[in-house]
Amino acid sequence: MNQGLKLKYIQMQEGDPTKEAPKNEYYATEGYVRNVIFVDLNGNETFLNYGNLVRGNYLIEEGAIVLTFTSDIIALKGVNLKILFREFARNLPMLIVCQDVRYNAIVEKDRPIINTMEITVTGNK
Numbered sequence: 001m002n003q004g005l006k007l008k009y010i011q012m013q014e015g016d017p018t019k020e021a022p023k024n025e026y027y028a029t030e031g032y033v034r035n036v037i038f039v040d041l042n043g044n045e046t047f048l049n050y051g052n053l054v055r056g057n058y059l060i061e062e063g064a065i066v067l068t069f070t071s072d073i074i075a076l077k078g079v080n081l082k083i084l085f086r087e088f089a090r091n092l093p094m095l096i097v098c099q100d101v102r103y104n105a106i107v108e109k110d111r112p113i114i115n116t117m118e119i120t121v122t123g124n125k
Contacts, residue, residue, distance in 0.1 A: 024112065025095035026087065036088075038074060039097045040117050048072060050091045058085040071123030077116040079104055084112035 027034060037047040048069050055068040058081065065085050067074040076084075076096070087093050098117045107113055 022097040022099055024084070024093060024097055024114075026092045027094050034091050034094070036093050037095045038117055038119065039095065040119075041098045041100065046072075046119055048074070053088075053091075056085065056088050058082060071121065073120045073122055075116075075118040075120075076114050078112065078114040080110060080112045081114075083110065084114075 022039075034050045035047045036050060037045055039045050048071075052070040053067060054070060057066045057068075058064075059066065060082070063077055063079060063081060065074075065076045065081050065088065067076070067088065078099075084093065084096075096114055096117070098114045101115045104113055104115070
């Protein structure tokens, strides 16, 4: 069964065959005043400004990216994350959407997929 057919089959099971799998979104070019929005599996959204991004770590053994902002620590786990890590260094990701692990087998090989997202507030709440 090809990947496109699998995706349509899953969409039909969910009741909406026209719905596409969620995708991360990116800015077209590098810039200065930008925000990144993180969407968890429940649909909750958090946005943070790239100006407050202090540090980023790519942990290959854990399949994780850890982003340290002045007020929060974001831990992302998934597959193909090296590409996403490099894009974070260039302030390109605009929307990061967490996806259920069952979608890992039907997406393109080079596309980063976030399966778990943990946001820890370290500064003012």
